[in-house]
Amino acid sequence: MGVARIKHPSHSHHYLLLKYPQEPYWCNGCIGLGFGPCYECEHEDCSFYLHEECANAAPSTSHPFSKCSLKFHYNAPQEDERYCDACGEDVLGFVYQCSHKHPHDYHPRCLKLPLTVTAGDGLILQLKKKLPSKCLRCGSRKTSNRIQGWCYVSSPDRYCYHIACVKDMILEKWKKDYFTQDGNVNEANSLALQTFSPGREIALPGGRSSSKATQIWRKATTVIMVIISALFGEPSALISVLVQYWLSS
Structure with missing residues (x-):
């Protein structure tokens, strides 16, 4: 389980607290549906949430299904429509990409499956x-x-x-x-x-x-x-x- 209170560059003006909401939420990082533990803004009126995996995303990572290192981006550098190669859902925010000319995309949460x-x-x-x-x-x-x-x-x-x-x-x-x-x-x-x-x-x-x-x-x-x-x-x-x-x- 992650640290109880963090600062994150995507929401740097407030602290984020580790919470255990009983209702689903939209992650403001990957723009995906979330259940269970997440980081939530300490000010409830912000309604800002991050999956634990999105909040703790490292600058680079690896995965057994990828032959090369994966680099983290707050948004995909490309302007075309992107889809996560793991779950097939839209890439609308936080994403990892490989270094290929036509890179593969992965949500941070998918890489932790x-x-x-x-x-x-x-x-x-x-x-x-x-x-x-x-x-x-x-x-x-x-x-x-x-x-x-x-x-x-x-x-x-x-x-x-x-x-x-x-x-x-x-x-x-x-x-x-x-x-x-x-x-x-x-x-x-x-x-x-x-x-x-x-x-x-x-x-x-x-x-x-x-x-x-x-x-x-x-x-x-x-x-x-x-x-x-x-x-x-x-x-x-x-x-x-x-x-x-x-x-x-």
């Missing part, structure tokens, strides 16, 4: 640069931005999901106001969640549709939960609530 995560039942997921099979949510080897995108794959290679697709699942629910500011389900949308069909969100290996499929689907939901933990840290109450709806559907 664990290479291996383990579920409570011993299921092991590994972070992969390339998909060994189609993503079980989007049915493609590439993200919606036509970028390969990193993925988490179970061992054996039965469950495979883009990290972009899992992030999109959470972002879509948040944009639809399924969550209130205290991290609970918005009562106005509770019926929508209760009638939420898991089949539309989580595809099953082989497209099975029998009693066996229910067991497989529950395993897939466990995989999704583990990936959410890898993306956002310890699952906060609002994420847990969403997953419970998936499990009880």
Whole structure:
């Protein structure tokens, strides 16, 4: 865990405090959705937030998936549209780039994703640069931005999901106001969640549709939960609530 109180060049006129908000926030560094611990301006009316990874971004770093050193930028030097080569989302702020003529881009938070995560039942997921099979949510080897995108794959290679697709699942629910500011389900949308069909969100290996499929689907939901933990840290109450709806559907 990071230092409790810091100064940051992107918000140098106030101190930033390490907080544990119960509601999602927009990081003012990478301009991405955030859950869990973050640095927040000591003046609440500022509404300034930074992911821990964005607040503590080093001038340069490395990653097993990149053959060269990666340099930090507050904004991409190029003027064209940029996409993170890990999650496929827009690059709108803090970013790491390699030194190639046509550089790869990575959000600071994406570079900190664990290479291996383990579920409570011993299921092991590994972070992969390339998909060994189609993503079980989007049915493609590439993200919606036509970028390969990193993925988490179970061992054996039965469950495979883009990290972009899992992030999109959470972002879509948040944009639809399924969550209130205290991290609970918005009562106005509770019926929508209760009638939420898991089949539309989580595809099953082989497209099975029998009693066996229910067991497989529950395993897939466990995989999704583990990936959410890898993306956002310890699952906060609002994420847990969403997953419970998936499990009880």
